[in-house]
Amino acid sequence: MGDFDYSVIFNNIPFLVDGLKVTFLLTILAVIGGMVLGTILALIRIAQIPIASWLAAAYVNFFRSLPLILVIFWLYFLVPLFLGRPVGSFYSVLIAFVLFEAAYYSEIIRAGISSVRSGQIAAGRAIGLTYPQTMRYIVLPQAFRSMVPVLLTQAIVLFQDTSLVYVVGLKDFLVSAELIANRDQRLVEMFVFVAIVYFVFCFAGSLYARHLQKKLAT
Amino acid sequence: MISISNASKWYGDFQVLNDCTTHVSKGEVVVVCGPSGSGKSTLIKCVNGLESIDKGKIMVDGDVVNDKKTNLNILRSKIGMVFQSFELFPHMSALDNVILGQIKVLKRSEDEARARAHDLMAQVGLSEHAGKYPAQLSGGQQQRVAIARGLAMDPIALLFDEPTSALDPEMINDVLDVMVNLAQDGMTMMVVTHEMGFAQKVAHRVVFMDEGCIVEDAPTDQFFQAQGSERAQQFLSKILTH
Ligand SMILES: Nc1ncnc2c1ncn2[C@@H]1O[C@H](COP(=O)(O)OP(=O)(O)O)[C@@H](O)[C@H]1O
Numbered sequence: 001m002g003d004f005d006y007s008v009i010f011n012n013i014p015f016l017v018d019g020l021k022v023t024f025l026l027t028i029l030a031v032i033g034g035m036v037l038g039t040i041l042a043l044i045r046i047a048q049i050p051i052a053s054w055l056a057a058a059y060v061n062f063f064r065s066l067p068l069i070l071v072i073f074w075l076y077f078l079v080p081l082f083l084g085r086p087v088g089s090f091y092s093v094l095i096a097f098v099l100f101e102a103a104y105y106s107e108i109i110r111a112g113i114s115s116v117r118s119g120q121i122a123a124g125r126a127i128g129l130t131y132p133q134t135m136r137y138i139v140l141p142q143a144f145r146s147m148v149p150v151l152l153t154q155a156i157v158l159f160q161d162t163s164l165v166y167v168v169g170l171k172d173f174l175v176s177a178e179l180i181a182n183r184d185q186r187l188v189e190m191f192v193f194v195a196i197v198y199f200v201f202c203f204a205g206s207l208y209a210r211h212l213q214k215k216l217a218t
Numbered sequence: 219m220i221s222i223s224n225a226s227k228w229y230g231d232f233q234v235l236n237d238c239t240t241h242v243s244k245g246e247v248v249v250v251c252g253p254s255g256s257g258k259s260t261l262i263k264c265v266n267g268l269e270s271i272d273k274g275k276i277m278v279d280g281d282v283v284n285d286k287k288t289n290l291n292i293l294r295s296k297i298g299m300v301f302q303s304f305e306l307f308p309h310m311s312a313l314d315n316v317i318l319g320q321i322k323v324l325k326r327s328e329d330e331a332r333a334r335a336h337d338l339m340a341q342v343g344l345s346e347h348a349g350k351y352p353a354q355l356s357g358g359q360q361q362r363v364a365i366a367r368g369l370a371m372d373p374i375a376l377l378f379d380e381p382t383s384a385l386d387p388e389m390i391n392d393v394l395d396v397m398v399n400l401a402q403d404g405m406t407m408m409v410v411t412h413e414m415g416f417a418q419k420v421a422h423r424v425v426f427m428d429e430g431c432i433v434e435d436a437p438t439d440q441f442f443q444a445q446g447s448e449r450a451q452q453f454l455s456k457i458l459t460h
């Protein structure tokens with residue numbers, strides 16, 4: 001044990017913090033983008049618009065049947081092809097996460113919307129609100145309130161999943177730590193540290209989600 | 219004001235409305251009663267287009283409800299509806315429940331809507347409770363907020379679907395008092411209810427439904443003078459002995 005040298009961590013804090021910033025930025029942007037796209041998909045499915053609803057359902061089932069790492073790979077190669085210019089791994093990865101997470105968020109949001117009593121929609125329509133207004137002012141606020149713990153849990157999973165970006169060489173927290181570990185030959189120290197950091201954030205997040213769940217139940 | 223002509227409706231093979239014809243004139247109060255499952259809620263929901271009919275014609279204020287060209291949102295904003303289960307919006311204060319439609323549908327200014335909402339909360343006797351959320355109010359109070367929410371749209375008519383059926387007995391009168399005042403102020407009302415005291419006090423006519431049909435449609439006095447159909451008499455004797 002005496003061989004362990006944890007000073008490698010403290011000597012490289014700025015570099016590691018930069019990596020952690022990438023991880024957080026990716027998580028936050030992917031959660032926002034995924035929820036926006038997911039909400040749109042959920043609304044299209046629920047509105048039962050002839051072809052659009054079928055397409056939305058196909059989208060969701062398609063992305064839920066693929067491994068995330070494959071989507072990351074694909075987008076890494078496809079997005080530059082599609083746009084005709086390189087976009088940098090951060091953006092290709094971000095798009096991959098948004099497209100992928102939207103499929104999951106859409107299912108969560110759809111369940112949340114269905115949990116709102118149908119009488120609420122009738123009451124909204126009865127005062128003359130349009131269908132979109134009823135969704136916007138009556139249904140979605142209630143749906144999101146009941147979904148917050150599940151959405152947070154999904155965000156925690158996403159936070160962990162962002163580590164998959166190592167396959168395209170994006171310098172997130174894990175990749176930054178790995179670079180230092182290899183350079184300084186401090187693999188054990190670095191990976192113990194990385195594990196602790198992931199654990200602390202995720203555990204705190206799930207405790208908070210559980211707290212919210214309890215609060216909602218009362 | 220409201221005229222229903224030969225309206226029929228099916229849920230699959232099941233005919234829920236069978237050739238229903240009746241009307242509510244301006245300033246008139248019509249009570250609709252009948253056994254559970256007879257189609258009362260469905261009929262009243264067809265009046266503001268929350269449900270659609272398959273045959274016949276429903277007209278409100280000169281517009282045909284079951285016509286694709288009619289803007290149902292505008293039509294609904296002109297007819298208030300009060301539900302058995304209140305259906306207040308639980309994520310808003312009582313006052314905001316009364317404000318929402320005024321701003322989003324009638325495009326009133328925030329100040330104007332708020333002032334009107336306060337007036338209406340006073341009218342239904344709930345001024346002190348304006349800031350509370352629905353979950354903090356009793357059933358009777360929630361239903362009175364729901365009536366205020368409907369009135370906020372300055373409706374030409376109000377529809378009630380068993381507004382007191384979900385209430386504890388001691389709260390029923392608070393809600394009925396508000397409704398009686400509205401009726402006496404000349405509001406046009408179509409009220410599904412089994413509160414026969416209310417019917418005798420303010421209804422101009424009573425409609426009795428059974429198995430999707432309008433079996434009786436008579437002036438209130440006549441309806442209660444036991445001249446009607448056997449089915450209606452049986453029904454009346456059952457609910458009046460309670
Ligand atoms: N959405 C629906 N689908 C199928 N059947 C329905 C639906 N809504 C109501 N019904 C049926 O139509 C009948 C009349 O219902 P309703 O209008 O609610 O009666 P009431 O209000 O007089 O009790 C009932 O038998 C009910 O089961």
Ligand SMILES: [Mg+2]
Nearest residue numbers: 258259260380
């Ligand atoms: Mg009913």
